[in-house]
Amino acid sequence: MIKIGVDYYPEQWNKKEWERDANLMQQTGVRVVRLAEFAWSKLVPEEGVYDFDWLDRIIEIFEERNMELVLCTPTNCPPLWFYEKYPETIQIGRDGQPIALGIRGHRCYNNKVFRQYAQDIIEKMTLRYGHKTSVIAWQIDNEVESNFCCCKSCSDAFQEWLKAKHHTIEAVNEAYGNNVWSGEYSDWSQIKPPFGSYPLGWYNPGYMLDFHRYAAESIAEYVDFQASIIRKNIPHAMITTNTWMCEHIPDYHKLFKNLDFVSYDNYPTTSIPEDSEAYYSHAFHLDLMRGIKQKNFWIMEQLSGTPGCWMPMQATPRPGMIKGYSLQAIARGADTVIHFRWRTAVSGAEMFWHGVIDHSNVEGRRWSEFKDLCDTVNELNEVEESQITNQCAMIYTYEQDCSLRIQPQTEGFHYYNQMKAIHHGLTSLGVGVDIVSEEVELEKYKVVILPTVYIVNPKFVQKVYDFAKNGGIVILTNRSGVKDQNNNCIMEQLPTVYRDLTGCVVEEYDAIGFKKVRVQDKNGIIYEGKQWCDILLPINAEVLATYMDFFYSGKAAITYNKYHKGGAYYIGTVGNKALYRSLLKDALEQGGINYFENLPETVELSVRKTDKVNYIFLFNNSQNKQKFIFMEQTIEMEPFGMYIHKAIKG
C-alpha cells in the first residue's frame, strides 16, 4: 500500500497538542509518522538519566489511531552536555579548529567516545521499541555527508584506509604521480585530510579522489555501524537513512549497500526558472534514487511549504505542487512519501521551513491540497506491489561526480546538468530511464547512456563492449575515457578505451565555457552546443552532425558507429535540450524502444507494473494546463495534475 506520512517533532510541542495533532492527521489521511530525529537531549537530558516516557506516550497515541511509525536514531545532535564533557567529539574543520557549536551535526563520525554514546542510545531505543509492529522502519541519523572531518581520529582513519588500499607508501606515490612538484610522501604520517582554504582542485587529483573515496566509505561505515546495532536487537528491522543532494555528496551506492531501502529528502523547486534550458524535472533525482538499489524507495522528507531558514524564504508552492510533486515521486517508484513536516516550527533556525500546517495551526490551502493527496493515494492501494522497469539506462557514478567537482573541466560544466538535459530528452519522449551505477547488468537494457564516463573502470568497459556486441545501443559523450582509476590521464588518444566502440578519435578539444557553438545535423537542423567541443575524426563511424563555428567548422561533432549487432553514439559537445531529444529519437529507434512523439514537453509519463496491470502515470509538470491526445483519448490536465491509467494486461 502506498502511504503518505508526515515528519512530526512531539518534543517541540506542548503535550496538550499531541492528541489534537494526531486526530487531525488521522482525519487528513496520514498513515505514517516519523519521530525522534533530533531528540537525543530529550531522551538523555543528562549523563545517565534517560526519559522515554514521552516517546512511549506519543507512540501510543499514534498506535491508538492505527498509524505506523518510523523511528530515527537521534545521533545527528548529541546533547550539549555531551560536547562539553567530550570536546574531542566535535568535528575539526579544514582550518584545524573545532567547528563552532550551535547549529547541528557537529559530531565526528569516527570518534570512539561518540560511537560509544551513540551505541548506547541506539541500544536503548531498539530494545524498547524493537518489538512494536507499529514501527515499520528505522532511519539512521539525518542527511549524512561524506566525512570531511580533519580531526586526529579521522586523519588516522584516512591513513589506515590508504594502507589497506595501497599497502606501501611507494605505491601511493606511484598512484598519485607524486614525482610532480616533489610531492612524494616519505611516511604515512604526511598524508592528511585536505587542510587549508585552497580550492580542492589545487591538490593532487589522485590524492583528492582517494580522499573522497575514503570520505564516502567512512560515512558508509558509520551508517553500517548503526545498522548493525539495530539489526542485532531487531533482526527483521527495515533500515534506511535519509539522503540528499549536499555539499559533500556520499557515494549513494555504498551508503545504502547494507541498508534495506533508499530514502530521499525531496524538495523540488517552487520557482520554475524562466530559462527553459535551465529548467529540469525533479524526476531526474527520483530516477537516480530508484536506481541506487534498482528498486522502489521512500521519500523521507517531501516539500510541504515554502522552504526557508538561514536563507531567505522561497516562493510558496504553487497550487498543485504539493499534491503533484508527491504523486510524481510515487509515479517514479516511491512507495511511501513522508512530508516535511506536519506543522511549521515556531522556534529554532528552521522556523521558516514550512510544513503542511502553518505557524498559526490553522488548516490552510496547503493542508487542503495535502488532504486531497492523502485521499487520492489512499485509493491507490494495489499500486505498491508494482515495480518500474525500463529499457533505457543512464550511468551515474560517485567517482565521476567527485572527480569532475575536483577538477572542473570548463566554465559552466556540471556532471549533473548534462545528465539532466539528456534525462529531459527522454522524458519529453515519454521514455523511462534507470539511473544506475556501473555495477548494473546491462543486458536488461536496449539503450545505455554513459554521460561523461571520465574515469575508466575496466570491468565496466568490458560490459559495455559485450552489451554493444550483443545488439545494445550505447551513447557516449565528451570527456569519456579520460582518466584511469588513479584519476590520472590515460596516455592514449581519446576516447581511449572507447575508440573501438565509437569508431572515432578525438583529434583535439576546445573548452569553450560559456560560449556557444552551432551544430548542424544531416537534415540541416541547427542545434546549440556549449562548454566543450571534441573535434572528432571518424575512423569507422558515420558523422551525424558537424560544428559550424570556430576553426573546426565542418568537423564532426556527433558520430554513430555500428558495432557488431549494436552501435555507439558519441556526442562531442554539451547540447541544448533539442539536440538531445533529436539524437535520442534516433537512438531509441536503433534500440527498438517505443517513444511518444507528441507528448507536450512538460508531460511526464511513467509506468509502474505488476504481473497483471500497468499503471500509467501522466504528470503535467507545469504551471499551465495541458490538453493532448494520448492513446486515442483527449486528456486535459490541470497545472501539476496527475492522470493515472490502469491498463490490465491481457
Added chain:
Amino acid sequence: MIKIGVDYYPEQWNKKEWERDANLMQQTGVRVVRLAEFAWSKLVPEEGVYDFDWLDRIIEIFEERNMELVLCTPTNCPPLWFYEKYPETIQIGRDGQPIALGIRGHRCYNNKVFRQYAQDIIEKMTLRYGHKTSVIAWQIDNEVESNFCCCKSCSDAFQEWLKAKHHTIEAVNEAYGNNVWSGEYSDWSQIKPPFGSYPLGWYNPGYMLDFHRYAAESIAEYVDFQASIIRKNIPHAMITTNTWMCEHIPDYHKLFKNLDFVSYDNYPTTSIPEDSEAYYSHAFHLDLMRGIKQKNFWIMEQLSGTPGCWMPMQATPRPGMIKGYSLQAIARGADTVIHFRWRTAVSGAEMFWHGVIDHSNVEGRRWSEFKDLCDTVNELNEVEESQITNQCAMIYTYEQDCSLRIQPQTEGFHYYNQMKAIHHGLTSLGVGVDIVSEEVELEKYKVVILPTVYIVNPKFVQKVYDFAKNGGIVILTNRSGVKDQNNNCIMEQLPTVYRDLTGCVVEEYDAIGFKKVRVQDKNGIIYEGKQWCDILLPINAEVLATYMDFFYSGKAAITYNKYHKGGAYYIGTVGNKALYRSLLKDALEQGGINYFENLPETVELSVRKTDKVNYIFLFNNSQNKQKFIFMEQTIEMEPFGMYIHKAIKG
C-alpha cells in the same frame, strides 16, 4: 544659535599651521571645532607620561578667536604601548583569535584593564578642561557599535546578562525553544557569543536576538560608564557620542538614554542613483536621529568632500551638496553641524576622505561653498530655539531591525528600504514625520505608520489599539505580528495581535523575492509590489487594492478597516514609491493632515517652530533646478538649493 563647525586634528599637523588654520576657520565663519578624538597616544605617549601642553595650546588658540569646542574621549584608539603591555584588552573575533592590530577600534569595551586606563585619561581630561566655558560638549569615543567581542570578559558578561534576564537555564531553553536539534543548555557556560563563520541566521533566532540585545546594552553601558566619569567632574557637561549606520548597529534609543543629546555622522550620497526607486532622501536618517530623543540633535561629522579610504573614492560632492545637505540637516532638527573635516589628511588610511580643504591646503570650490554655508547659517540665529513637531509618526525599533537581519525574510527585503519608500511618500507630499520607538506617546499624532512590526511588544500593541479607538489612523505592513518577544513565531493567524485592528487575516503568504507583482487599486490604477505578498482575507475590512498576478490574482493586497473612531490600513506587499504616495494621501485625509499635492517630487518641506514663528524650509534635493508655486509664490530653486520662509504667527 545654529552653528557650523569642523573636525580638526591638530596632532596631525605641524604646529606652525595651527594659527593659520584657526584664522582661516574664523574668516570662514566656523563657530565650533571638535578636538582630540583619536589623540590618546599624543596625550599619554608612554605609560605614566602625560602631555597636555599641545592640547592646552590649541584650545587657547581657538578660545582667542571666540570659537567653541567639543572635546572627545580618545578611547577608540589606545596607544600601541598599551596593547603590547595588555594584550588581553584586544577584541577577540568570531574565530576566537585577537583581531589584528593596525587599524582602529581594537579595544574590548568590557575589559577591566582597558576600563581602568580609559577612566584615567577621561579623569585627567575632564579635570583639566571641565571648567572651560569654551568646551560646550563632550563626545564619548567614536562611532561605537554593538559589542560583538568574543573574549572571555564579554562571554562572561553575556552569561551574566542572561542570568539577570532569565534567572534559570530552564527558562533560557524554554525561551529559545532549545528542544529543536537537541539544543538545550545544561549549564550557563555553554552559552557563548556566536563563534564560527556561520551566517547569523544559522543560529537559534531566540539566542541571536538575545545576543543582539546584550550586545546593544553592553555598548550602552560602556558609554554610560564614560558619561558618569565626565559628569562626576563636570556636573553640567553636555555629553553625546557620535553614532552612525554601521554593521553592528547599536540600539540608538538605549545608547542615548543617559546622554544629553544625539549626534550623528551624516554622509549623504554624492552619486544620485539612476533608478529612482533606489534613491531616497537622507532626510530619512535625520528624522530617525531626531526621533531618538524626540528633540533636536547635532551632526558631528558632515559630508565635506569625496569619501574614500580603504574603498575607492566616490564622486566629489556636486555643486550645492555641501551647503544643501548641511542646511537639510538643520531643516530636520540639527542645531549644530560639524563638518568632517577641516583639511583632508595627508597620511593615514583615511587620507582620501576629503575635508573642506584639499591636501593642497588651497581653498577651492568646496571651501567656497562651505563659507557660503557659514554665512547663511550665521544669519539664522533665532532658528535654534525652534523645534520640529509633526502629526505623523513612523515606528522604528532595534529589535525589528536585528531580527530581520538575523533572518532575512525574502530576497531583497530590508527593513530600512521599506521605511525609506514610505518616508519618500510622505516627503513628496510635504508631510513631516517623526521616526520614533515604541516608547513614544502616540496621542501626539494623527497618523502612525508601523512598518513591519514583526516582533510583538504587548504594551505597544495596547497603545496602538487605544490610539485607533480614539481616532488615530494606523498603517501596518506585511510581516506584522509575526514573532513574540523571544523571536519565536506566534501560533495564531497573521497579523496575530493586529487582526482585530486591521479587520483582516493573512490567509497565506508568498515570498516572491526579486519578482514583481501588479497591484490594482479601486480606481484601476496599477502599482508595483515586490518581495512579499500577504494574501489577505478581509473580515471587516474594506479592500483597497488587489493582486493581479499569480494564483492569488484578484485577492486583497491592501485593506482599510474602520476601528471605532479611527482606522487601520494593512499593506500586504512591499510597494513602489507610487503605491505608498497614493495610499498615504488617503491615510492623511483620513487623519486630517494637510499635505501638498503639487510639490515637485524632490522638493522637501520641513518646519521648525517657535512660539511665535514658523521657519518653513524648502529644500531642492536634486541635481536639477526646480520652479513651482508654493503658498501662491513662484519659487525657483537651484540644485540642492534651500529656501527658508519665516512665517510669523498671528
Added chain:
Amino acid sequence: MIKIGVDYYPEQWNKKEWERDANLMQQTGVRVVRLAEFAWSKLVPEEGVYDFDWLDRIIEIFEERNMELVLCTPTNCPPLWFYEKYPETIQIGRDGQPIALGIRGHRCYNNKVFRQYAQDIIEKMTLRYGHKTSVIAWQIDNEVESNFCCCKSCSDAFQEWLKAKHHTIEAVNEAYGNNVWSGEYSDWSQIKPPFGSYPLGWYNPGYMLDFHRYAAESIAEYVDFQASIIRKNIPHAMITTNTWMCEHIPDYHKLFKNLDFVSYDNYPTTSIPEDSEAYYSHAFHLDLMRGIKQKNFWIMEQLSGTPGCWMPMQATPRPGMIKGYSLQAIARGADTVIHFRWRTAVSGAEMFWHGVIDHSNVEGRRWSEFKDLCDTVNELNEVEESQITNQCAMIYTYEQDCSLRIQPQTEGFHYYNQMKAIHHGLTSLGVGVDIVSEEVELEKYKVVILPTVYIVNPKFVQKVYDFAKNGGIVILTNRSGVKDQNNNCIMEQLPTVYRDLTGCVVEEYDAIGFKKVRVQDKNGIIYEGKQWCDILLPINAEVLATYMDFFYSGKAAITYNKYHKGGAYYIGTVGNKALYRSLLKDALEQGGINYFENLPETVELSVRKTDKVNYIFLFNNSQNKQKFIFMEQTIEMEPFGMYIHKAIKG
C-alpha cells in the same frame, strides 16, 4: 641564434620514453630543454641520500643530440621529509598559521634551515654540472613573488629592514604619519607583517608601501643568495629566474639587478575578448620585460596549449597562436623561447595545463604548428645579434604599482589597464616603446610617457624637467605627483612637482568610477573618458580637449604646455583607445617620431636592428586575415601570421 626550447620533466615519465622524447624533440627542431625545476625530492629522496644518476642520464641524452640545457635550482619544492623534519620552514599566512602543505611553494624564503638545505642542493648541482658547456643557463627557483610570509624570521627581517632604513622608531612614526588613530609605535617589536584578513587598504599606507618594498627586496635578496652560490662554482654562469604577473608582484628591476638576463613566463590569452576596449596585445608584457634590463630577454614558459589546472580549462589556442605568439615574443626582444611544456602531464594538479604534445603522446595540430615554428626560427639565425631601440619610452615602477593596489583610487581603475590602452595607441601607429623604470636615461628618447606617476621621486622629476628643457616631449596623466616617498599626500596643488612642466593645475577631481564622460577635442571629435576626471585650470598650457558632462562641462580635460625646447601633455581622465591614439599622433609629431597611419589596428610592427640590418616584423595579432599596403607592397597575412622583412642598411 634565436632558439626554440621546451620545458621537460623527465622525473614525471618512464625512463623508456626519454630517448623517444629526445628524438622527437630533435626532429621537431627543439634546441634547448629546461630541466629539474621541481626535482628536489628526486635528487634527495631522503636526508643525506643523493641521486643524480637519472639527471646525468637525461643530460647525456640531450647532449648526444646536440641540444642545450637550462638547469633549475629545485628550491620551489623541498621534499616532504624536509617539511616534516623542519616544520618551522613552512610559510606562515596572514592568519598566523602555517599554510597547508600539498600544493607547491610552501618554503619560507628567509628561514635559515631552508637556506642551508637550499645551499646544499645548489652546491651539489653546480659542482656536478657547472663545467658542462651544454648547460647554457641556470634558472633560480620558480615564479617567486614578493615575500608576504608572516613567520618570526620574516617579521624579524622586516624589522631589521626598517631599522636600516629609518634608524629610529620616531622616524618611522614621522614617515607614516602615525599620529593618526594613535598609531605611534613605541617599540620595533610592534611592527609586524600585515596580519589579519583586512584588505590592505585599511592599514596605514606608509606602512603598507614600506612593507611592499621590504617584501620585494626580501625576494630579491633570496634570488641573489642563490645566484652567489651558482656564481661561486660557475663564474661565467648565465643566471636568471622566471618571473610572471602574479598576486604579490616582485619589483622586477630589483629582482633582476644582479642576474644576467630576464626570463618571463608568457601566456597570452587564447580567448580574444569581444569588447575591443578590453583587449590588449601581450606585446605590452613583452615590452615591459625587455625594459627591465633594457636588453633582450628569454621566455622560459611559452603558451603551448589550453591552460587549465585548478581553474577550468580555457579555449585551446586558435590556429596560428602557438607559432604567432612565439614569434611575437622574438619580435619584441626574446632570444630564446622555451615552451611550457613538451608533453602534457598525466598526473598532478597541472595535468590540464597542456603542452606541445597531448596526454595521448600523439603529435597533433599544436605539435605541427610548433614544428613549423621551429623550422621558421631555425632559419632566423642572424637575428639574435639584433637589438631593439625605440624613440619612445613609458615609465613603469613597482612603487606606483603597489601604491595603487593598496589604495585603489576609483572603481575600475588599474595602473596596468591605463598603460595597456596607451600602449595600444602606440602599437596601432606602428611605434615601438620601451617600458622602463625611473632609472632610465631619458635622453635616448624623443617622447616619454609617464602614466600616473603617483609617487614623486625627486631625482626622476629633475630628469623629466631636463628632458623637456632639451626638447623632449612628456605625456603625463591623472594622479600624477600625488604622493611623496612615504606614500603620504603632498601638500601642494596637483600635479604638484609637475605644475611648471604641465603649465596647469588640477582645480578639483571627480572619481567617476564606472561612469563615462565625454571629452571633445579642438576638432569637435568626441572621445570617452572614464574612472577619473581632473578638472584642469590652464596657467600657461593650451587646452586640447574639454569635458562635455557634469558640473565641469567645458572645463579643460587635456592640455599641452610648451616647455623650453620641449613640451608636456596632461591627460586628466582615463581615455578610451581612440583618445590615446589621437593624442599620441599629436605627441609623436611634436617629438618628431614617424608613425604609420594606415596599419590595420591589429597589425603590430617591431624592428630588431644590427649594425647592418633592420629586421622588420609585422605581426597580425588577430583571428582575421589582413591585407594592406606597407612600404609600397601589398601584404596579406593569415591570422596570427608574421611577416619578416630584412632591410639592409645602406
